[in-house]
Amino acid sequence: MTELGTLDELPQRYIQELSDLDLVPLWPFLRGFLPYGKPERKTQPAHWSYETIRPLLMEAGELTPIEKAERRVLVLCNPGHDPEDALVTPSIYAGLQLIKPGETAPNHKHSPSAVRLVVEGNGGFTTVRGEKLPMEPGDLILTPPHLWHEHGHEGDGPIVWMDALDLPLIYNLEASYSIEGDSQEVRPGPDSSQTLYRRSGVLPYSALDNRDPKFPLLRFPWQEVKTALNDMSRGVSLGQPVRLAYVNPQTGQECMPVLGFSALMLRPGEEVLLPRRSASGLLKVVEGRGQADIDGQCFDWEQHDMMAVPTHSPVKLANRSNSQPAYLFIVDDAPLHRKLGIYEEY
Numbered sequence: 001m002t003e004l005g006t007l008d009e010l011p012q013r014y015i016q017e018l019s020d021l022d023l024v025p026l027w028p029f030l031r032g033f034l035p036y037g038k039p040e041r042k043t044q045p046a047h048w049s050y051e052t053i054r055p056l057l058m059e060a061g062e063l064t065p066i067e068k069a070e071r072r073v074l075v076l077c078n079p080g081h082d083p084e085d086a087l088v089t090p091s092i093y094a095g096l097q098l099i100k101p102g103e104t105a106p107n108h109k110h111s112p113s114a115v116r117l118v119v120e121g122n123g124g125f126t127t128v129r130g131e132k133l134p135m136e137p138g139d140l141i142l143t144p145p146h147l148w149h150e151h152g153h154e155g156d157g158p159i160v161w162m163d164a165l166d167l168p169l170i171y172n173l174e175a176s177y178s179i180e181g182d183s184q185e186v187r188p189g190p191d192s193s194q195t196l197y198r199r200s201g202v203l204p205y206s207a208l209d210n211r212d213p214k215f216p217l218l219r220f221p222w223q224e225v226k227t228a229l230n231d232m233s234r235g236v237s238l239g240q241p242v243r244l245a246y247v248n249p250q251t252g253q254e255c256m257p258v259l260g261f262s263a264l265m266l267r268p269g270e271e272v273l274l275p276r277r278s279a280s281g282l283l284k285v286v287e288g289r290g291q292a293d294i295d296g297q298c299f300d301w302e303q304h305d306m307m308a309v310p311t312h313s314p315v316k317l318a319n320r321s322n323s324q325p326a327y328l329f330i331v332d333d334a335p336l337h338r339k340l341g342i343y344e345e346y
Helices: 012-020 027-033 048-064 166-170 207-210 223-232 334-340
Strands: 046-048 073-075 094-097 103-111 114-120 123-130 130-137 140-144 148-152 159-165 177-178 241-246 261-265 271-274 283-288 288-293 298-299 306-309 314-318 326-332
Touching: 046 048, 048 073, 048 094, 094 103, 094 148, 114 148, 140 288, 223 241, 223 261, 288 306
Parallel strands: none
Antiparallel strands: 046 306, 073 094, 094 159, 103 148, 103 177, 114 140, 114 159, 123 130, 123 148, 241 261, 261 326, 271 314, 283 306, 283 326, 288 298, 288 314
16 A cells, blocks of 8 residues: 655645645545545444433423424434434434324425334324325335425324434435425325325326426335235245335335435344445344344344444344244435446345
8 A cells, every 4th residue: 555645754844834824735535535446434323222312302392392393203313323413323423203193293394305204103294295094003205305294193002103314415415405385285086005106016197298206105014014024025935035125116216316225124034245345325124133243333223113224234134033023124325336437235
């Protein structure tokens, strides 16, 4: 490796002249930007226990009314980064949001993309561009950039979901903002997941003439995804990932521009080694319990727990039940890596 010059080797006069012109020499800092072999990472493997977080989330519901919170969320902060950065990985923000019966999180839209993965509760809904989307445990709800959305709760007991956004990326691009608006007028009838896009491989005939199908499907019901995973597992050898991607049903591409979403099944007693990837990610347990080895750190996980996966990390997952399958939801930034031409899998 080439030994590069340092700042100490340069005259102070020269450094000051550069500084006065808002310049710096690259070579003393080059290895910080372009390290040899592998990226330097602040992001650490991390684990958040839902059982530990839940009481604090419920207390937030007593301490802060929805009118003063707008979005009542406890944010996951990766221990490798400053807490005020509020990120799980450099491109992924995630938090747990609580809405109590009868509450409404007001209508707004923003530049970051967001999804909601329902953790617990019934009777909640999200309205996006006039489409009222029921929120059942395990459901994935999309709130794409610049689309109006609001949340409500018509049931009993709390409803909790995990928010995942590309907020760190959009914020650092200095492009993050939101706008509030009046409550939406809800269109009648069930949402598109129950009508237009009920089965894979079958589309509304009019979709053939839609050349720009942005976000045609906003809700992915968990029960259908779970059934598909169970069916798929019968044709996949033990030890091989049983994994499904959430995609735009008209294009087959990732359903959001920056972040990707997938669901993984671990059969009873199964261990799976995931491909090592350039993408960072967040694992969210939907059902089951087990163990994860992420970049050499071991975590025991239970239902609803969450785990951070830094870039280029080896990941091994094990289902510790010999009788019940386990299911995990995965958020990653692979779509962004693919668009940038830097995606790697090995």
